[in-house]
Amino acid sequence: DAGVIQSPRHEVTEMGQEVTLRCKPISGHNSLFWYRQTMMRGLELLIYFNNNVPIDDSGMPEDRFSAKMPNASFSTLKIQPSEPRDSAVYFCASRADRVEKLFFGSGTQLSVL
Amino acid sequence: DAKTTQPNSMESNEEEPVHLPCNHSTISGTDYIHWYRQLPSQGPEYVIHGLTSNVNNRMASLAIAEDRKSSTLILHRATLRDAAVYYCILCTNTNAGKSTFGDGTTLTVKP
Numbered sequence: 018d019a020g021v022i023q024s025p026r027h028e029v030t031e032m033g034q035e036v037t038l039r040c041k042p043i044s045g046h047n048s049l050f051w052y053r054q055t056m057m058r059g060l061e062l063l064i065y066f067n068n069n070v071p072i073d074d075s076g077m078p079e080d081r082f083s084a085k086m087p088n089a090s091f092s093t094l095k096i097q098p099s100e101p102r103d104s105a106v107y108f109c110a111s112r113a114d115r116v117e118k119l120f121f122g123s124g125t126q127l128s129v130l
Numbered sequence: 131d132a133k134t135t136q137p138n139s140m141e142s143n144e145e146e147p148v149h150l151p152c153n154h155s156t157i158s159g160t161d162y163i164h165w166y167r168q169l170p171s172q173g174p175e176y177v178i179h180g181l182t183s184n185v186n187n188r189m190a191s192l193a194i195a196e197d198r199k200s201s202t203l204i205l206h207r208a209t210l211r212d213a214a215v216y217y218c219i220l221c222t223n224t225n226a227g228k229s230t231f232g233d234g235t236t237l238t239v240k241p
């Protein structure tokens with residue numbers, strides 16, 4: 018199994034541009050999580066899906082952030098417009114069931130100039 | 131959501147055992163205790179999890195208090211590769227399994 022696949026690994030963009038981060042969860046996993054990690058705030062849960070349905074998006078910072086999961090094998094996190102304070106590492110994780118272990122992707126290092 | 135509390139940092143000498151504590155006094159009966167670690171420049175990786183009984187795997191052991199309000203991750207012989215941030219989180223069967231990470235414990239292993 019290839020594990021959770023995130024793309025791109027690195028993204029450098031200018032303030033105001035749209036950024037789209039992608040995630041392919043492990044096949045058969047029914048929960049998907051988006052986290053953001055910064056030195057200041059640590060590892061924050063942004064949103065999570067269960068069976069492709071968003072369950073809790075209370076961690077999404079503001080309306081500039083949106084996430085979708087159109088099917089069981091793909092999810093996106095979009096930031097529009099991006100700002101320098103969005104610079105962080107964004108992780109996607111998936112798991113097979115509610116109390117099973119999480120598998121994390123390698124993350125996307127986002128830099129907004 | 132039930133929260134966990136961990137020390138900010140701990141130090142260990144190489145090849146000595148390490149006991150990493152975690153408090154979760156508001157844990158509910160169906161919450162599982164999970165431990166993850168994050169090596170520098172990598173995503174978190176699963177270490178171990180349990181519900182009530184102590185657990186062992188190739189990476190570590192998990193000791194869970196009888197009242198389940200605390201747990202301890204045990205690395206039997208720390209190596210330099212074990213230097214990482216260790217997170218203790220609760221995974222619940224409710225709310226579709228929302229999993230929130232705290233600040234974790236930064237483990238430093240000295241040669």
